[in-house]
Amino acid sequence: MHRKGDRLKAKARKNSSSLAGSSTGCFKSPVVFSFRSLDSSQHLKETFECWEKEKLLVKLLNKIRAVSQKTMSEAMIDRIIKIYDSFPPKDKTAYSVPNYLSEELQWASMHLQGKAVIAGHVVENIFYIVFLDREHKFWKSKKKNT
Template identity: 35%
Template sequence: MLALKYITCENITKVQSTEKLSLYKKFPPKDKNDFPCPADLQEDLNWGTIQNIGGQKARIAGFLKGNTFYLVYLDKDHRFWISKPRNT
């Protein structure tokens, strides 16, 4: 809840610079993602994640439209945009 409060109180550019919010420009490809794109949403929206909401893995996935980030998925295991672990 603290991450959501922070994001709603700050300018979107500042939030992105703190690495709390990462935007990917479109929905992740199927080989990098365990979630389907909801049928009533477009894949070419400005999809992204809010990180550090409860440990390193947990995040919220959604999309940015205007200055509003719409929450779509709670991603407790970092499966929205799967990436290789760093420094391994």
């Protein structure tokens, strides 16, 4: 009988092997975050100032600090960072791929609190934050347990 943890580890290994430019060492290195690809022009045009007013900016920084202590494999196994097979379909997102990025990237998200998430793409152990998404519109999903 397979345990849930075994399935998660297998999925993390599968996803980690498919990450763009991945190498064995990158999943033993701590997660690093980059704001290089940040796009504040879509959906609610969310900025750091907006997140500060909503009291989300400090929570984001604390979460980044905590996740930076983990490897990408640990973050995926612990379900902190979710890796997607593709950019969300148009009917499942309020966003579009910025023209300076490729849809073919390894897209990912990380929950912050409540509906708030950050979304972006992952290359090796680097999470490039593209969207600040306080309404969970990067990949819309049905509510669970309601």
